Amino acid sequence: MKPRLNVLWNEIFCKRCVLCVEVCPVGVLSLERDEIVEKPGCIRCYQCERYCPDIAIEVMDEGNRLSS
Amino acid sequence: MIDRSYKDLLKMRRFPHTWCPGCGIGAVLKNVAMGLREMGWDYRNTVIVSGIGCSGRMGGYMNVDAVHTPHGRPLTAAEAIKTVRPDLNVVVLSGDGDLASIGGNHLLHTARRNPDITVFCNDNEIYGLTGGQAGPTTPKGTKTITSPRGEHYQPLRLNRILTTQAPYFYAKTTVYHLNHFKTCIHEALRYKGFSFVDIISDCIELNGRRLGFKTAHQMFKWFDQRFHIVEGVRDHLKDDELGIAMKEADTLPKVKVEVSEKPEVSLKDLKPFSLEELASFDGQDGKPIYIGYQGKVYDLSTSPLFQGEKRMRCHLGGKDLTQEIGIAPHGEELIFKFPIVGRLKE
Ligand SMILES: Cc1ncc(C[n+]2csc(CCOP(=O)(O)OP(=O)(O)O)c2C)c(N)n1
Ligand code: SF4
Ligand code: SF4
Ligand code: SF4
Numbered sequence: 001m002k003p004r005l006n007v008l009w010n011e012i013f014c015k016r017c018v019l020c021v022e023v024c025p026v027g028v029l030s031l032e033r034d035e036i037v038e039k040p041g042c043i044r045c046y047q048c049e050r051y052c053p054d055i056a057i058e059v060m061d062e063g064n065r066l067s068s
Numbered sequence: 069m070i071d072r073s074y075k076d077l078l079k080m081r082r083f084p085h086t087w088c089p090g091c092g093i094g095a096v097l098k099n100v101a102m103g104l105r106e107m108g109w110d111y112r113n114t115v116i117v118s119g120i121g122c123s124g125r126m127g128g129y130m131n132v133d134a135v136h137t138p139h140g141r142p143l144t145a146a147e148a149i150k151t152v153r154p155d156l157n158v159v160v161l162s163g164d165g166d167l168a169s170i171g172g173n174h175l176l177h178t179a180r181r182n183p184d185i186t187v188f189c190n191d192n193e194i195y196g197l198t199g200g201q202a203g204p205t206t207p208k209g210t211k212t213i214t215s216p217r218g219e220h221y222q223p224l225r226l227n228r229i230l231t232t233q234a235p236y237f238y239a240k241t242t243v244y245h246l247n248h249f250k251t252c253i254h255e256a257l258r259y260k261g262f263s264f265v266d267i268i269s270d271c272i273e274l275n276g277r278r279l280g281f282k283t284a285h286q287m288f289k290w291f292d293q294r295f296h297i298v299e300g301v302r303d304h305l306k307d308d309e310l311g312i313a314m315k316e317a318d319t320l321p322k323v324k325v326e327v328s329e330k331p332e333v334s335l336k337d338l339k340p341f342s343l344e345e346l347a348s349f350d351g352q353d354g355k356p357i358y359i360g361y362q363g364k365v366y367d368l369s370t371s372p373l374f375q376g377e378k379r380m381r382c383h384l385g386g387k388d389l390t391q392e393i394g395i396a397p398h399g400e401e402l403i404f405k406f407p408i409v410g411r412l413k414e
Contacts, residue, residue, distance in 0.1 A: 013083050017090030017272075022285035046070055050246055053094025053284075054084055055075070 001058075004038035006065055007048060011035065013056035020048035020057050077101040077110060079131050087122060090284030092243040092269030096190050097126050099246075100161065103253035107157075114157045117146040119171060122197045122271070123163030123190035130161075140171030143178040146185045158184075159257075164191040164266075168224055169204040179230055179262050186256050187264045192271035193223075200274030211278055226266050227305045227313065234315040237263035240295075241310050243270065244288035248297050248310060255312055268295065268310075339410035341365050343388060346412070350386035358410075360388035361403050365410040388412060 001008045007029075014036060021029045021036070024047060028039045036057065048057050078101050087093045104114060111132040118127030120139035127134035137145045142160045150158045160167075167175055167189050178185075194212060195201040202212040202219045205226070209218040230238040237259045239252040249267065256263040270276055270287040281287045298311040305313045341358070346365065349358035356369040368385070393403055 015084065015089035017284055019090055019284050022283060049070065051095070053087070053091060053098065055078075055080075055094075055098060056084075058072070059070075 006042040008058045009036045010056040013054045023047045023051045074102040074105040077131050088273040090272045095243040107257050109157050117142040117160045119162040119166035121163040121166045126161040143174040147183045150183045160187040164205045165195045165203040182262045190269045191266050192269045194271050194275040196271045231304050231313045235317040237314045239312045240266045242268040242291045244291045335411045340413045341410045342413045347386040357385035360412045363412050364408050366406040367409045
């Protein structure tokens with residue numbers, strides 16, 4: 001599990017289908033050099049987590065969040 | 069925070085699962101697991117039955133007892149399990165090819181008998197596992213590996229087939245309309261009777277790419293163009309509607325059965341049998357089976373118990389069974405159904 005700003009990304013489960021990237025309403029996720037990365041600006045809507053078919057991305061609890 | 073306890077219902081140690089990137093089956097698996105968790109169903113009271121196909125592999129990832137049946141047969145196994153163990157919750161996870169094509173006959177008849185099982189059909193409108201051939205639900209005109217110039221035939225309309233005979237529960241949803249999808253799962257699991265959820269899902273690799281979609285999300289947008297959600301519970305759903313079609317059983321007017329009282333037969337008028345005469349009617353060599361009970365002689369030949377091979381092995385025929393039947397529970401009620409043919413001599 002790799003922590004991003006607001007999400008935890010599981011590089012082993014992830015199949016790089018970019019569904020999370022495309023459902024994110026504010027477009028903060030992207031696939032760069034075969035990794036899902038996050039820009040600042042997440043509104044913690046959980047869409048990426050809800051749509052990921054591989055259970056490979058989770059929105060972190062408020063407390064664990066890296067400050068953006 | 070969202071509740072992630074549904075993961076207990078999945079074999080997370082087997083992840084990543086085998087499906088292609090972006091395949092909708094992963095979403096079906098995950099959301100069904102969430103639904104089961106909400107219902108409080110788990111390995112103690114739930115059985116999953118799957119068939120064959122990419123979708124048929126869902127059973128293998130559920131952390132509950134699961135049966136993987138031959139192609140097309142999950143409904144037969146599910147109904148059998150529900151019949152012998154009515155206390156278990158039985159859930160079928162399979163594909164449209166498996167349930168509606170090779171298993172189409174079972175689908176009709178299981179729906180007709182209305183057992184309390186829930187079916188989640190991953191309807192990707194294609195045969196996925198075998199390479200993307202046109203299946204029973206492939207829309208007319210769709211290009212597939214077996215229909216390069218567009219599928220020639222009309223698809224099976226499950227929305228019509230499964231809503232012809234009440235009682236029924238048929239829901240249609242997609243993996244894109246997530247909230248609607250979750251509602252359908254929830255309602256189907258709660259429904260007492262045969263419930264079928266037709267989940268339009270994406271086979272991005274073997275169907276989507278040929279249709280020109282680059283990602284699963286592009287296919288989702290296409291679903292959104294093709295279908296729209298209708299609110300509330302309907303009697304039927306049109307081909308482009310997503311929603312729940314449900315109907316209770318039609319209450320047929322009860323047929324009155326005339327019960328004619330059996331006239332009391334006086335013992336005197338009956339043909340007298342001695343015990344020796346009675347003994348010859350033991351069912352051997354095509355003779356009828358008579359037994360004595362409380363002074364009367366009954367003809368048991370019509371009983372299914374004494375038909376066929378059993379008839380030969382029957383040691384009861386031709387005897388006075390007053391004592392034996394007196395002991396057996398319900399013995400008397402059973403005997404009184406058979407015709408009286410005589411009386412026992414004193
Ligand atoms: C008796 C039998 N006939 C044919 C097959 C080949 N076969 C395997 S999977 C499949 C189609 C499954 O389609 P579907 O249920 O739509 O599942 P999907 O792979 O699309 O999820 C077929 C025809 C088989 N395994 N067994
Ligand atoms: S949706 Fe899930 S599997 Fe797909 S790219 Fe995002 S994290 Fe990976
Ligand atoms: S929680 Fe919402 S805003 Fe944040 S990354 Fe996920 S989809 Fe984007
Ligand atoms: S072939 Fe199609 S249905 Fe099968 S796993 Fe791949 S995308 Fe899913």
